[in-house]
Amino acid sequence: METDADLLLAHQLVDLADEISLRHFGREPLSRHKADGSPVSEADLAVEKAVLAVLAAQRPGDAVLSEESGALSASARRWIIDPIDGTIPFLEGRRDWGTHVALEIDGELRIGILSRPTEGMRWWARSGAGAFASSSAQPLSTTNRLGIPRFAVPLDRARVGGFLFPGSPFETVRDRMLWVDSSVCLVADLLEGRVAGIVDEGGNVWDRAPAALLVREAGGEVDDLHGGGRIDRPWLVYTADGLARELVDLVREVTG
Template identity: 70%
Template sequence: MADDSDVRLAHRLAEMAGELALGFFGRQPTTRRKSDGSPVSEADLAVEKAMLAVLAAERPGDAVLSEESGALGTVSRRRWILDPIDGTIPFLAGERGWGTHVALEVDGELRAAVLSRPTEGAKWWAVRGGGAFASTGGGPLSAARALRIPEAGVPLRTARVGGFLMPDSPVEPVRDRMRWIESSVCLVADLLEGRADAVVDEGGHVWDRAPGALLVREAGGRVDDLRGGSRLDGRWLVYAADGVADELTGLLHDAGA
């Protein structure tokens, strides 16, 4: 399990990030396009700068991987993985589906993770070997509610599946073989809260996926990279409830995912 001080720091980083981001929300922050065509705003950069400053002061020996600055620091057993504003596009559009991702990796294993949605005042967090939880309001660990993903007791054709797909995705032709859903504010949270049975992520990055991967595993779900493991840096990652995971991943393999 992660050290309690690391868990509290992860919460503090997510809460600070959310407060800073809300100060820019709805105010049309200055924005430019990155080399991959995705947007980055002054809000993303300001939030990342503040998070990195805290880590530099409190965990100076730890490495960092952050969306806007990439890999930082020297090689270390410990690495913080940050997405200051996950969902910059909905953030800039004034929508609710954005938040902050924080994860701590030690010796290549995820140990702690926090995923937030500041407009909802909600956080979902997990500790390796300690479970997954949802929190609203109060201090870092207050009002924690344990999460357990129920086994999907339905066939794939009626399972609730959502996801992030690239243009011309091989999954597009088989979407009608399941009940494809749209997210409320966070698809992974929908799975954790029982509103979805699976999430398909095509083309995501490590900072997008790290908190969700630990949360889903600690809540009793499955994480599959379609290559027999659960690597976060490949093209595909599937989060699913038991009972639908095998049928879904089999279908994706057959579709050429």
């Protein structure tokens, strides 16, 4: 079971990551392309190095899965880290990027945090305790508890966004809803009722871990198209209650 100290540590990791990434933001950090074609910058690597050092010192027995270093050791307790989620917008000077930190215990997500450093905001959840939005100045504040409002109108009136690959099969059906092309934080838009669904194609575990816990704890639904909510499958759909069946059925239809 996670502890209050784990939650505090998770926020401290995000504090550290935000500080380092903002130090590099807008200064054209060095970058290169990885084997899969995605970019990695010196800021990504600096954030990861600092976060891993803290975990090695404070949780030496825990496993870590991080985007740039992969899986480090094995344990029932695993920290999942995305140093900078959204490296492309980060390098382009946009605002839709941040750090993801999650703690998984015995295969169950227990803590999840995602941040938007340029906004001074983060969204976080603890399993069984709810989901919250807070400022970087008061990260542990529970004043703003999140609850995704139920969606009670047809899909063609729903605002839906997505994380899609170029040429995605889902692009062919986006006109069936009110598609959202861009956002500072699409997951926060769902958590705060500005969109009713998100379609995620091919995301990695470190991309999805905080969002999956946040959406569940805020009363939404997470569906992997197989009747569950696994975050390691090709497609994942996050929705407000009331929209899940229609949106998931559509994703199944276009993806086969």
